[in-house]
Amino acid sequence: MKKMLLGCCTVSLLLIFSCSKSSGPVTPVQPTPPPANTYTPPSVAATFAKGADVSWVTQMESSGVKFYDKSGKQQDLFALMKSLGFNSIRLRAWVNPTDGWCNTADVVAKAMRAKNAGMKILIDFHYSDTWADPGDQTKPAAWTSLDFPTLVTTLGTYTTGVMNTLKTNGITPDWVQVGNETNDGMLWEDGRASTNMANFAALVKSGYQAVKSVSSTTKVIVHVSNGFDNGLFRYLFDGLKNNGAQWDIIGMSLYPSTSNYQTLDAQCLANINDMVSRYSTPCMVVEVGMDVTQPSTTRDFLTDLITKVNSVASSNGLGVFYWEPEAYNWQSYGLGAFDNSGKPTEALDAFGSQ
Numbered sequence: 001m002k003k004m005l006l007g008c009c010t011v012s013l014l015l016i017f018s019c020s021k022s023s024g025p026v027t028p029v030q031p032t033p034p035p036a037n038t039y040t041p042p043s044v045a046a047t048f049a050k051g052a053d054v055s056w057v058t059q060m061e062s063s064g065v066k067f068y069d070k071s072g073k074q075q076d077l078f079a080l081m082k083s084l085g086f087n088s089i090r091l092r093a094w095v096n097p098t099d100g101w102c103n104t105a106d107v108v109a110k111a112m113r114a115k116n117a118g119m120k121i122l123i124d125f126h127y128s129d130t131w132a133d134p135g136d137q138t139k140p141a142a143w144t145s146l147d148f149p150t151l152v153t154t155l156g157t158y159t160t161g162v163m164n165t166l167k168t169n170g171i172t173p174d175w176v177q178v179g180n181e182t183n184d185g186m187l188w189e190d191g192r193a194s195t196n197m198a199n200f201a202a203l204v205k206s207g208y209q210a211v212k213s214v215s216s217t218t219k220v221i222v223h224v225s226n227g228f229d230n231g232l233f234r235y236l237f238d239g240l241k242n243n244g245a246q247w248d249i250i251g252m253s254l255y256p257s258t259s260n261y262q263t264l265d266a267q268c269l270a271n272i273n274d275m276v277s278r279y280s281t282p283c284m285v286v287e288v289g290m291d292v293t294q295p296s297t298t299r300d301f302l303t304d305l306i307t308k309v310n311s312v313a314s315s316n317g318l319g320v321f322y323w324e325p326e327a328y329n330w331q332s333y334g335l336g337a338f339d340n341s342g343k344p345t346e347a348l349d350a351f352g353s354q
Contacts, residue, residue: 078116
């Protein structure tokens, strides 16, 4: 009996000891830290436009160019951009280009693809048959002989026509630019700002009113290059304001080098803050680009710029658009962000989702 009792007591003690061990404090398993080189994209407001101008896409596709994700799988460009974190697409509009690319039909076709991919849309009216920029603001061939009052009316009629064509196809642009990089106005010589600011303002007003007549919710942008140049922006927007022009957003371009982007980003932010204060107008960086062969530095540039634009008080920094990132082996353009095999580089990681 003693032996049985002793045996029972021994078993009981073992069980108690076993239970006390198993029910004691458990050391939590520590999560494995991410590798030191893991990149985290900047955190931005939900409304922040992470955009790309991909206006070359249809022309590139017609030449047999294809696009691939990072694993090498072929994808539609718009779906690919969406998967990379982009939420907005910018498309240039030319009046009557000789080769047809970027005419109204081409713009509508691309805008429909952007809409179907769930993107917001920015339409960039160049008011030319070809490139309009700080050094070239050539009138469309069909507009060259028009007197100035007729030119103003024609700009408005053309703008309304494109907007209505988009509307017919179920597209309402979120933003519209009236002019592209209009540092010295547009539709030269009539609309050259340095010689006739009032004329330039009249053209801007005509475009603004045309956009709003079709879509009151679409925001109108006046776009100037060199977003770091506060003197240029004050000169131009003071002139437009003093001549009664209207706009909703100030647009900027910024194309720094790999060695000066930190300086220019800081100057761009200061300029944005001044524009917001001076004109009570939000700002958007509608064009950026950097050396395609330096994707790591480009990502650093984009990370810095996106963070700065998003930091503007009261959400007055509306977004950043990369210009033609998909261009690879194409027309000798060297500021894209796809590699020579048609895959996005790490530069575009800056547009990724958290």
